[in-house]
Amino acid sequence: MEFPETLSAERRELIENAATQLQSEYGEGFLGMVLSGSAGRGLETERSDLDVLVVVSPELVDRPLTRNTELELLPVTLQHLEKLAVFGDDQWGYRWSYAWAPTLLDKTGGRIAQAVERQTRLSPEETLELLQQRLDAWINLTYRSLKSSRDGNLLAARMDAAEAISPFLDVVFALDGQVRPYSKYLTWSLQHHPLPSWPTDDLLETVEQYLAGNPEAIRQSLRRVQSYELPMVRETFAEWSAEQYDALRTP
Structure with missing residues (x-):
C-alpha cells in the first residue's frame, strides 16, 4: 500500500488492518482503496474523520462493511468511479470529493488511479x-x-x-x-x-x-x-x- 507522507503511523495501521480484513472477506472482489476527505489532502485534525473509499466488484457493493468507529469505509464500484457526473446532476457535487485523492491500493492495473484522477479534469x-x-x-x-x-x-x-x-x-x-x-x-x-x-x-x-x-x-x-x-x-x-x-x- 502507498500512503501520503502526512498520514500518521496510527492511521496507516488502521487502514492496513482494514485492508487485511477486506481481503479475507471479499477476496478477488476487493479491488482497492482510495483515501478521501481531509486526510487524503494532509489537512486532517484530531476531529477529522478517516474516510476510505473501498473499491469492490458490483455484486459486493451493497454488502455491509465491518464498521469501525475510527475508520469510515465507503464501498464503491470501479464503474462508479469511472462514470463522470455532468454539471447540474445530483452527483456533480461528488466530483471533487475524488479529485486529487490518493489511491492507497490498486489491484486493477491502474484503472482506479486513472478514474480518480479523471474526476477532477474537465474535457x-x-x-x-x-x-x-x-x-x-x-x-x-x-x-x-x-x-x-x-x-x-x-x-x-x-x-x-x-x-x-x-x-x-x-x-x-x-x-x-x-x-x-x-x-x-x-x-x-x-x-x-x-x-x-x-x-x-x-x-x-x-x-x-x-x-x-x-x-x-x-x-x-x-x-x-x-x-x-x-x-x-x-x-x-x-x-x-x-x-x-x-x-x-x-x-
Missing part, C-alpha cells in the same frame, strides 16, 4: 457545458453587485459579490479544465495544483476582494476572464453590451 465538452450554465450567472451577479456599489448600497453590493464567488470559481477552474474544489479545500488545491492561467496568490486575493465588495477588483476579474480566447467567452460577454451594462466597466 473540452464538459468545460463548454459548465460555461454555458455558469458564465452568464456570474456576470449577472457581478452586474448586480456593481450597480449596488455605484448606487451606494454597499450591503447589497457585498451580498451579491459574495454570491457571485461560486459561479466565478466554477468559471475560472473550468477555463483551465478543472472541477472547482470545495471551499474548504480552495487554498490547498491552488497551492498544490495551481491553475496555469491565474496565479494562486492573485486568485485568493480576488476572492477576498469579492467578499469585501471591491468594485475595481471585481471589474478586473471580468476583464481577465474576458481576455480568454474562447468563443463561448467572447459570445457571452458580447451579450452584455457596454451601452446597456456600463456598470460592468465604469464606476
